[in-house]
Amino acid sequence: MQLDLLGRAGFTVEVKRVEWIIDPEQVYVVVDVETTGGRAARNRVTEIGAVKVRNGEVVGKWQSLINPQQAIPANITRLTGITNAMVAGAPVFAEIADDFQDFMGNAIFVAHNVRFDYGFISEEFRRLDRRFRHPQLCTCASMRTLYKGHKSYSLGNLCSAYGIDLKSHHRALCDAEAAAELLLLINARRLEAAQ
Numbered sequence: 001m002q003l004d005l006l007g008r009a010g011f012t013v014e015v016k017r018v019e020w021i022i023d024p025e026q027v028y029v030v031v032d033v034e035t036t037g038g039r040a041a042r043n044r045v046t047e048i049g050a051v052k053v054r055n056g057e058v059v060g061k062w063q064s065l066i067n068p069q070q071a072i073p074a075n076i077t078r079l080t081g082i083t084n085a086m087v088a089g090a091p092v093f094a095e096i097a098d099d100f101q102d103f104m105g106n107a108i109f110v111a112h113n114v115r116f117d118y119g120f121i122s123e124e125f126r127r128l129d130r131r132f133r134h135p136q137l138c139t140c141a142s143m144r145t146l147y148k149g150h151k152s153y154s155l156g157n158l159c160s161a162y163g164i165d166l167k168s169h170h171r172a173l174c175d176a177e178a179a180a181e182l183l184l185l186i187n188a189r190r191l192e193a194a195q
Contacts, residue, residue, distance in 0.1 A: 025054065025055060026054070027052060027053070027106070027107040028054070029051070029052050029109060030052075030110040030111065030180040031050045031121065032179060033045050033048050033120050033172060034047040035068075038116075040119040043120075044069060045068060045120050046082050047066060047082060048100060049176040050062040050063070050104075050173075051177055052107065053110075053180055056187065058180060060103070062099070062100065064091065064100075065082070065087050065090040066092065067089075093128070097125065097130070107134065109136050112155045112179045114137065114138035140155075155169070155175060158182060162185060166178045
């Protein structure tokens, strides 16, 4: 409908099919965040873990505890093991923002349930009056599409199913490392399908 309207208004309109390819040189940064709660608008990041992947290999890792400038609720501490005392002397997000952005570079932002992690990081940058813009890939959604048949696509269940080590679940770097292993499975399946 909109295309017809544009055509009648004198615009040249064409629909083109995009052919997606897998570029082995593409850089991905697999990110996991731990937070004070589930809402980016009112909760804050307490830890970021990031794993850089290129050409099917891990080429870098980045991690930091972050002082959220608000109390960590007891239920979150029980889940993550991150206490108020642990983050009291940690840098605030503004102090690590440049380092994290440098680590990201022009990479694709990858996470398990990417909207959650990307939403929190974007909101932290917004609080600094800065934009955080990266293409995104969700390992959870990709696993659902490419590896059908699992009852649960939680990070823990997928790690069990594929023999991926998840020794410190709900700590950012450990979860990012596990999601990076899922990314390797996803890209392997995508490469198979492309051949």
